[in-house]
Amino acid sequence: MKILIIEDESGISNFLKQGLEEEGYTIHVASDGMIGLEMAKKEMPDLILLDWMLPKLTGLEVCEAIRKEDQKTPILFLTAKDTVQETIEGLKAGANDYIKKPFSFEELLERIKIHFRNEQKPEILKLGSISIKTLSHQVFVEDKEVLLTQREYDLLKYLIERKGTVCSRNSIIEDVWDIHFEYDTGVIDVFINAIRKKLNLNKDVELIKTIRGVGYIANEN
Known part of the structure; x- marks a missing residue:
């Protein structure tokens, strides 16, 4: 399974990349919203981990742009925002889930596995x-x-x-x-x-x- 991480904080993206690769996933990383949107179209990931606050394009803008062309790929927001209104905005933009920073890798991994179970491809x-x-x-x-x-x-x-x-x-x-x-x-x-x-x-x-x-x-x- 291929996961695209769109995250501008290199410490977080490197940590996630290493951990998820050890779990057997293929990982691509983008450091800003513009590159992330281009890679989402090019790489056809099975799941996207998307930071909310990004340079060039915000996570919200990236999510909305992806959903205009792709209704299937699960998108999980990584965000420090936790108000009800902001959560609603993310879900309205097309996100499937969100996890609040700071988060445990184990919790994120379980959420990823749940979405992959829900999006199982034909046997x-x-x-x-x-x-x-x-x-x-x-x-x-x-x-x-x-x-x-x-x-x-x-x-x-x-x-x-x-x-x-x-x-x-x-x-x-x-x-x-x-x-x-x-x-x-x-x-x-x-x-x-x-x-x-x-x-x-x-x-x-x-x-x-x-x-x-x-x-x-x-x-x-």
């Missing part, structure tokens, strides 16, 4: 004859199970979750490999070829198609 993902059981991490072609490595599984799942959307090499290397610096994306080709071979994909039906110079797309058309 079965499909692409043509391919199906993935996400809870058991099993991959099938028709009724035959295919054994993939963890990285192959993560890459296939990533593409199928974004079915019909071109996934750039940079986004794949950042989201699947969790690498956020210049890196040879040619490694992706190796894994794609391995997946195609293991799934015995028919060359006449390009379920996983290469978009030259850009990346890949999972498509049934």
Whole structure:
């Protein structure tokens, strides 16, 4: 699961990043409201931790802008504000929850887990004859199970979750490999070829198609 932290206090964001990564989450951090809004659109996080007081755009403005385009991603406000009126403003802007600073990491973690339980994604993902059981991490072609490595599984799942959307090499290397610096994306080709071979994909039906110079797309058309 991917979490975007929009927080201008580096001490808080670094603390949250380290703690949540230790819990197995993929973490992106933005230090102001403008960058946070851009990353919310680009990274497609599964949950957003949003500070109320931010430079460039306030948390309230960021929340309202996100909700104009996205009605699903849970947004949790991190705020020192605690009046009833301010809480109502945050909820009206589209926030799902809020937690008052200072807060315990354990309480925040439990709130995050609750929202992920409430926003569970489909247990079965499909692409043509391919199906993935996400809870058991099993991959099938028709009724035959295919054994993939963890990285192959993560890459296939990533593409199928974004079915019909071109996934750039940079986004794949950042989201699947969790690498956020210049890196040879040619490694992706190796894994794609391995997946195609293991799934015995028919060359006449390009379920996983290469978009030259850009990346890949999972498509049934």
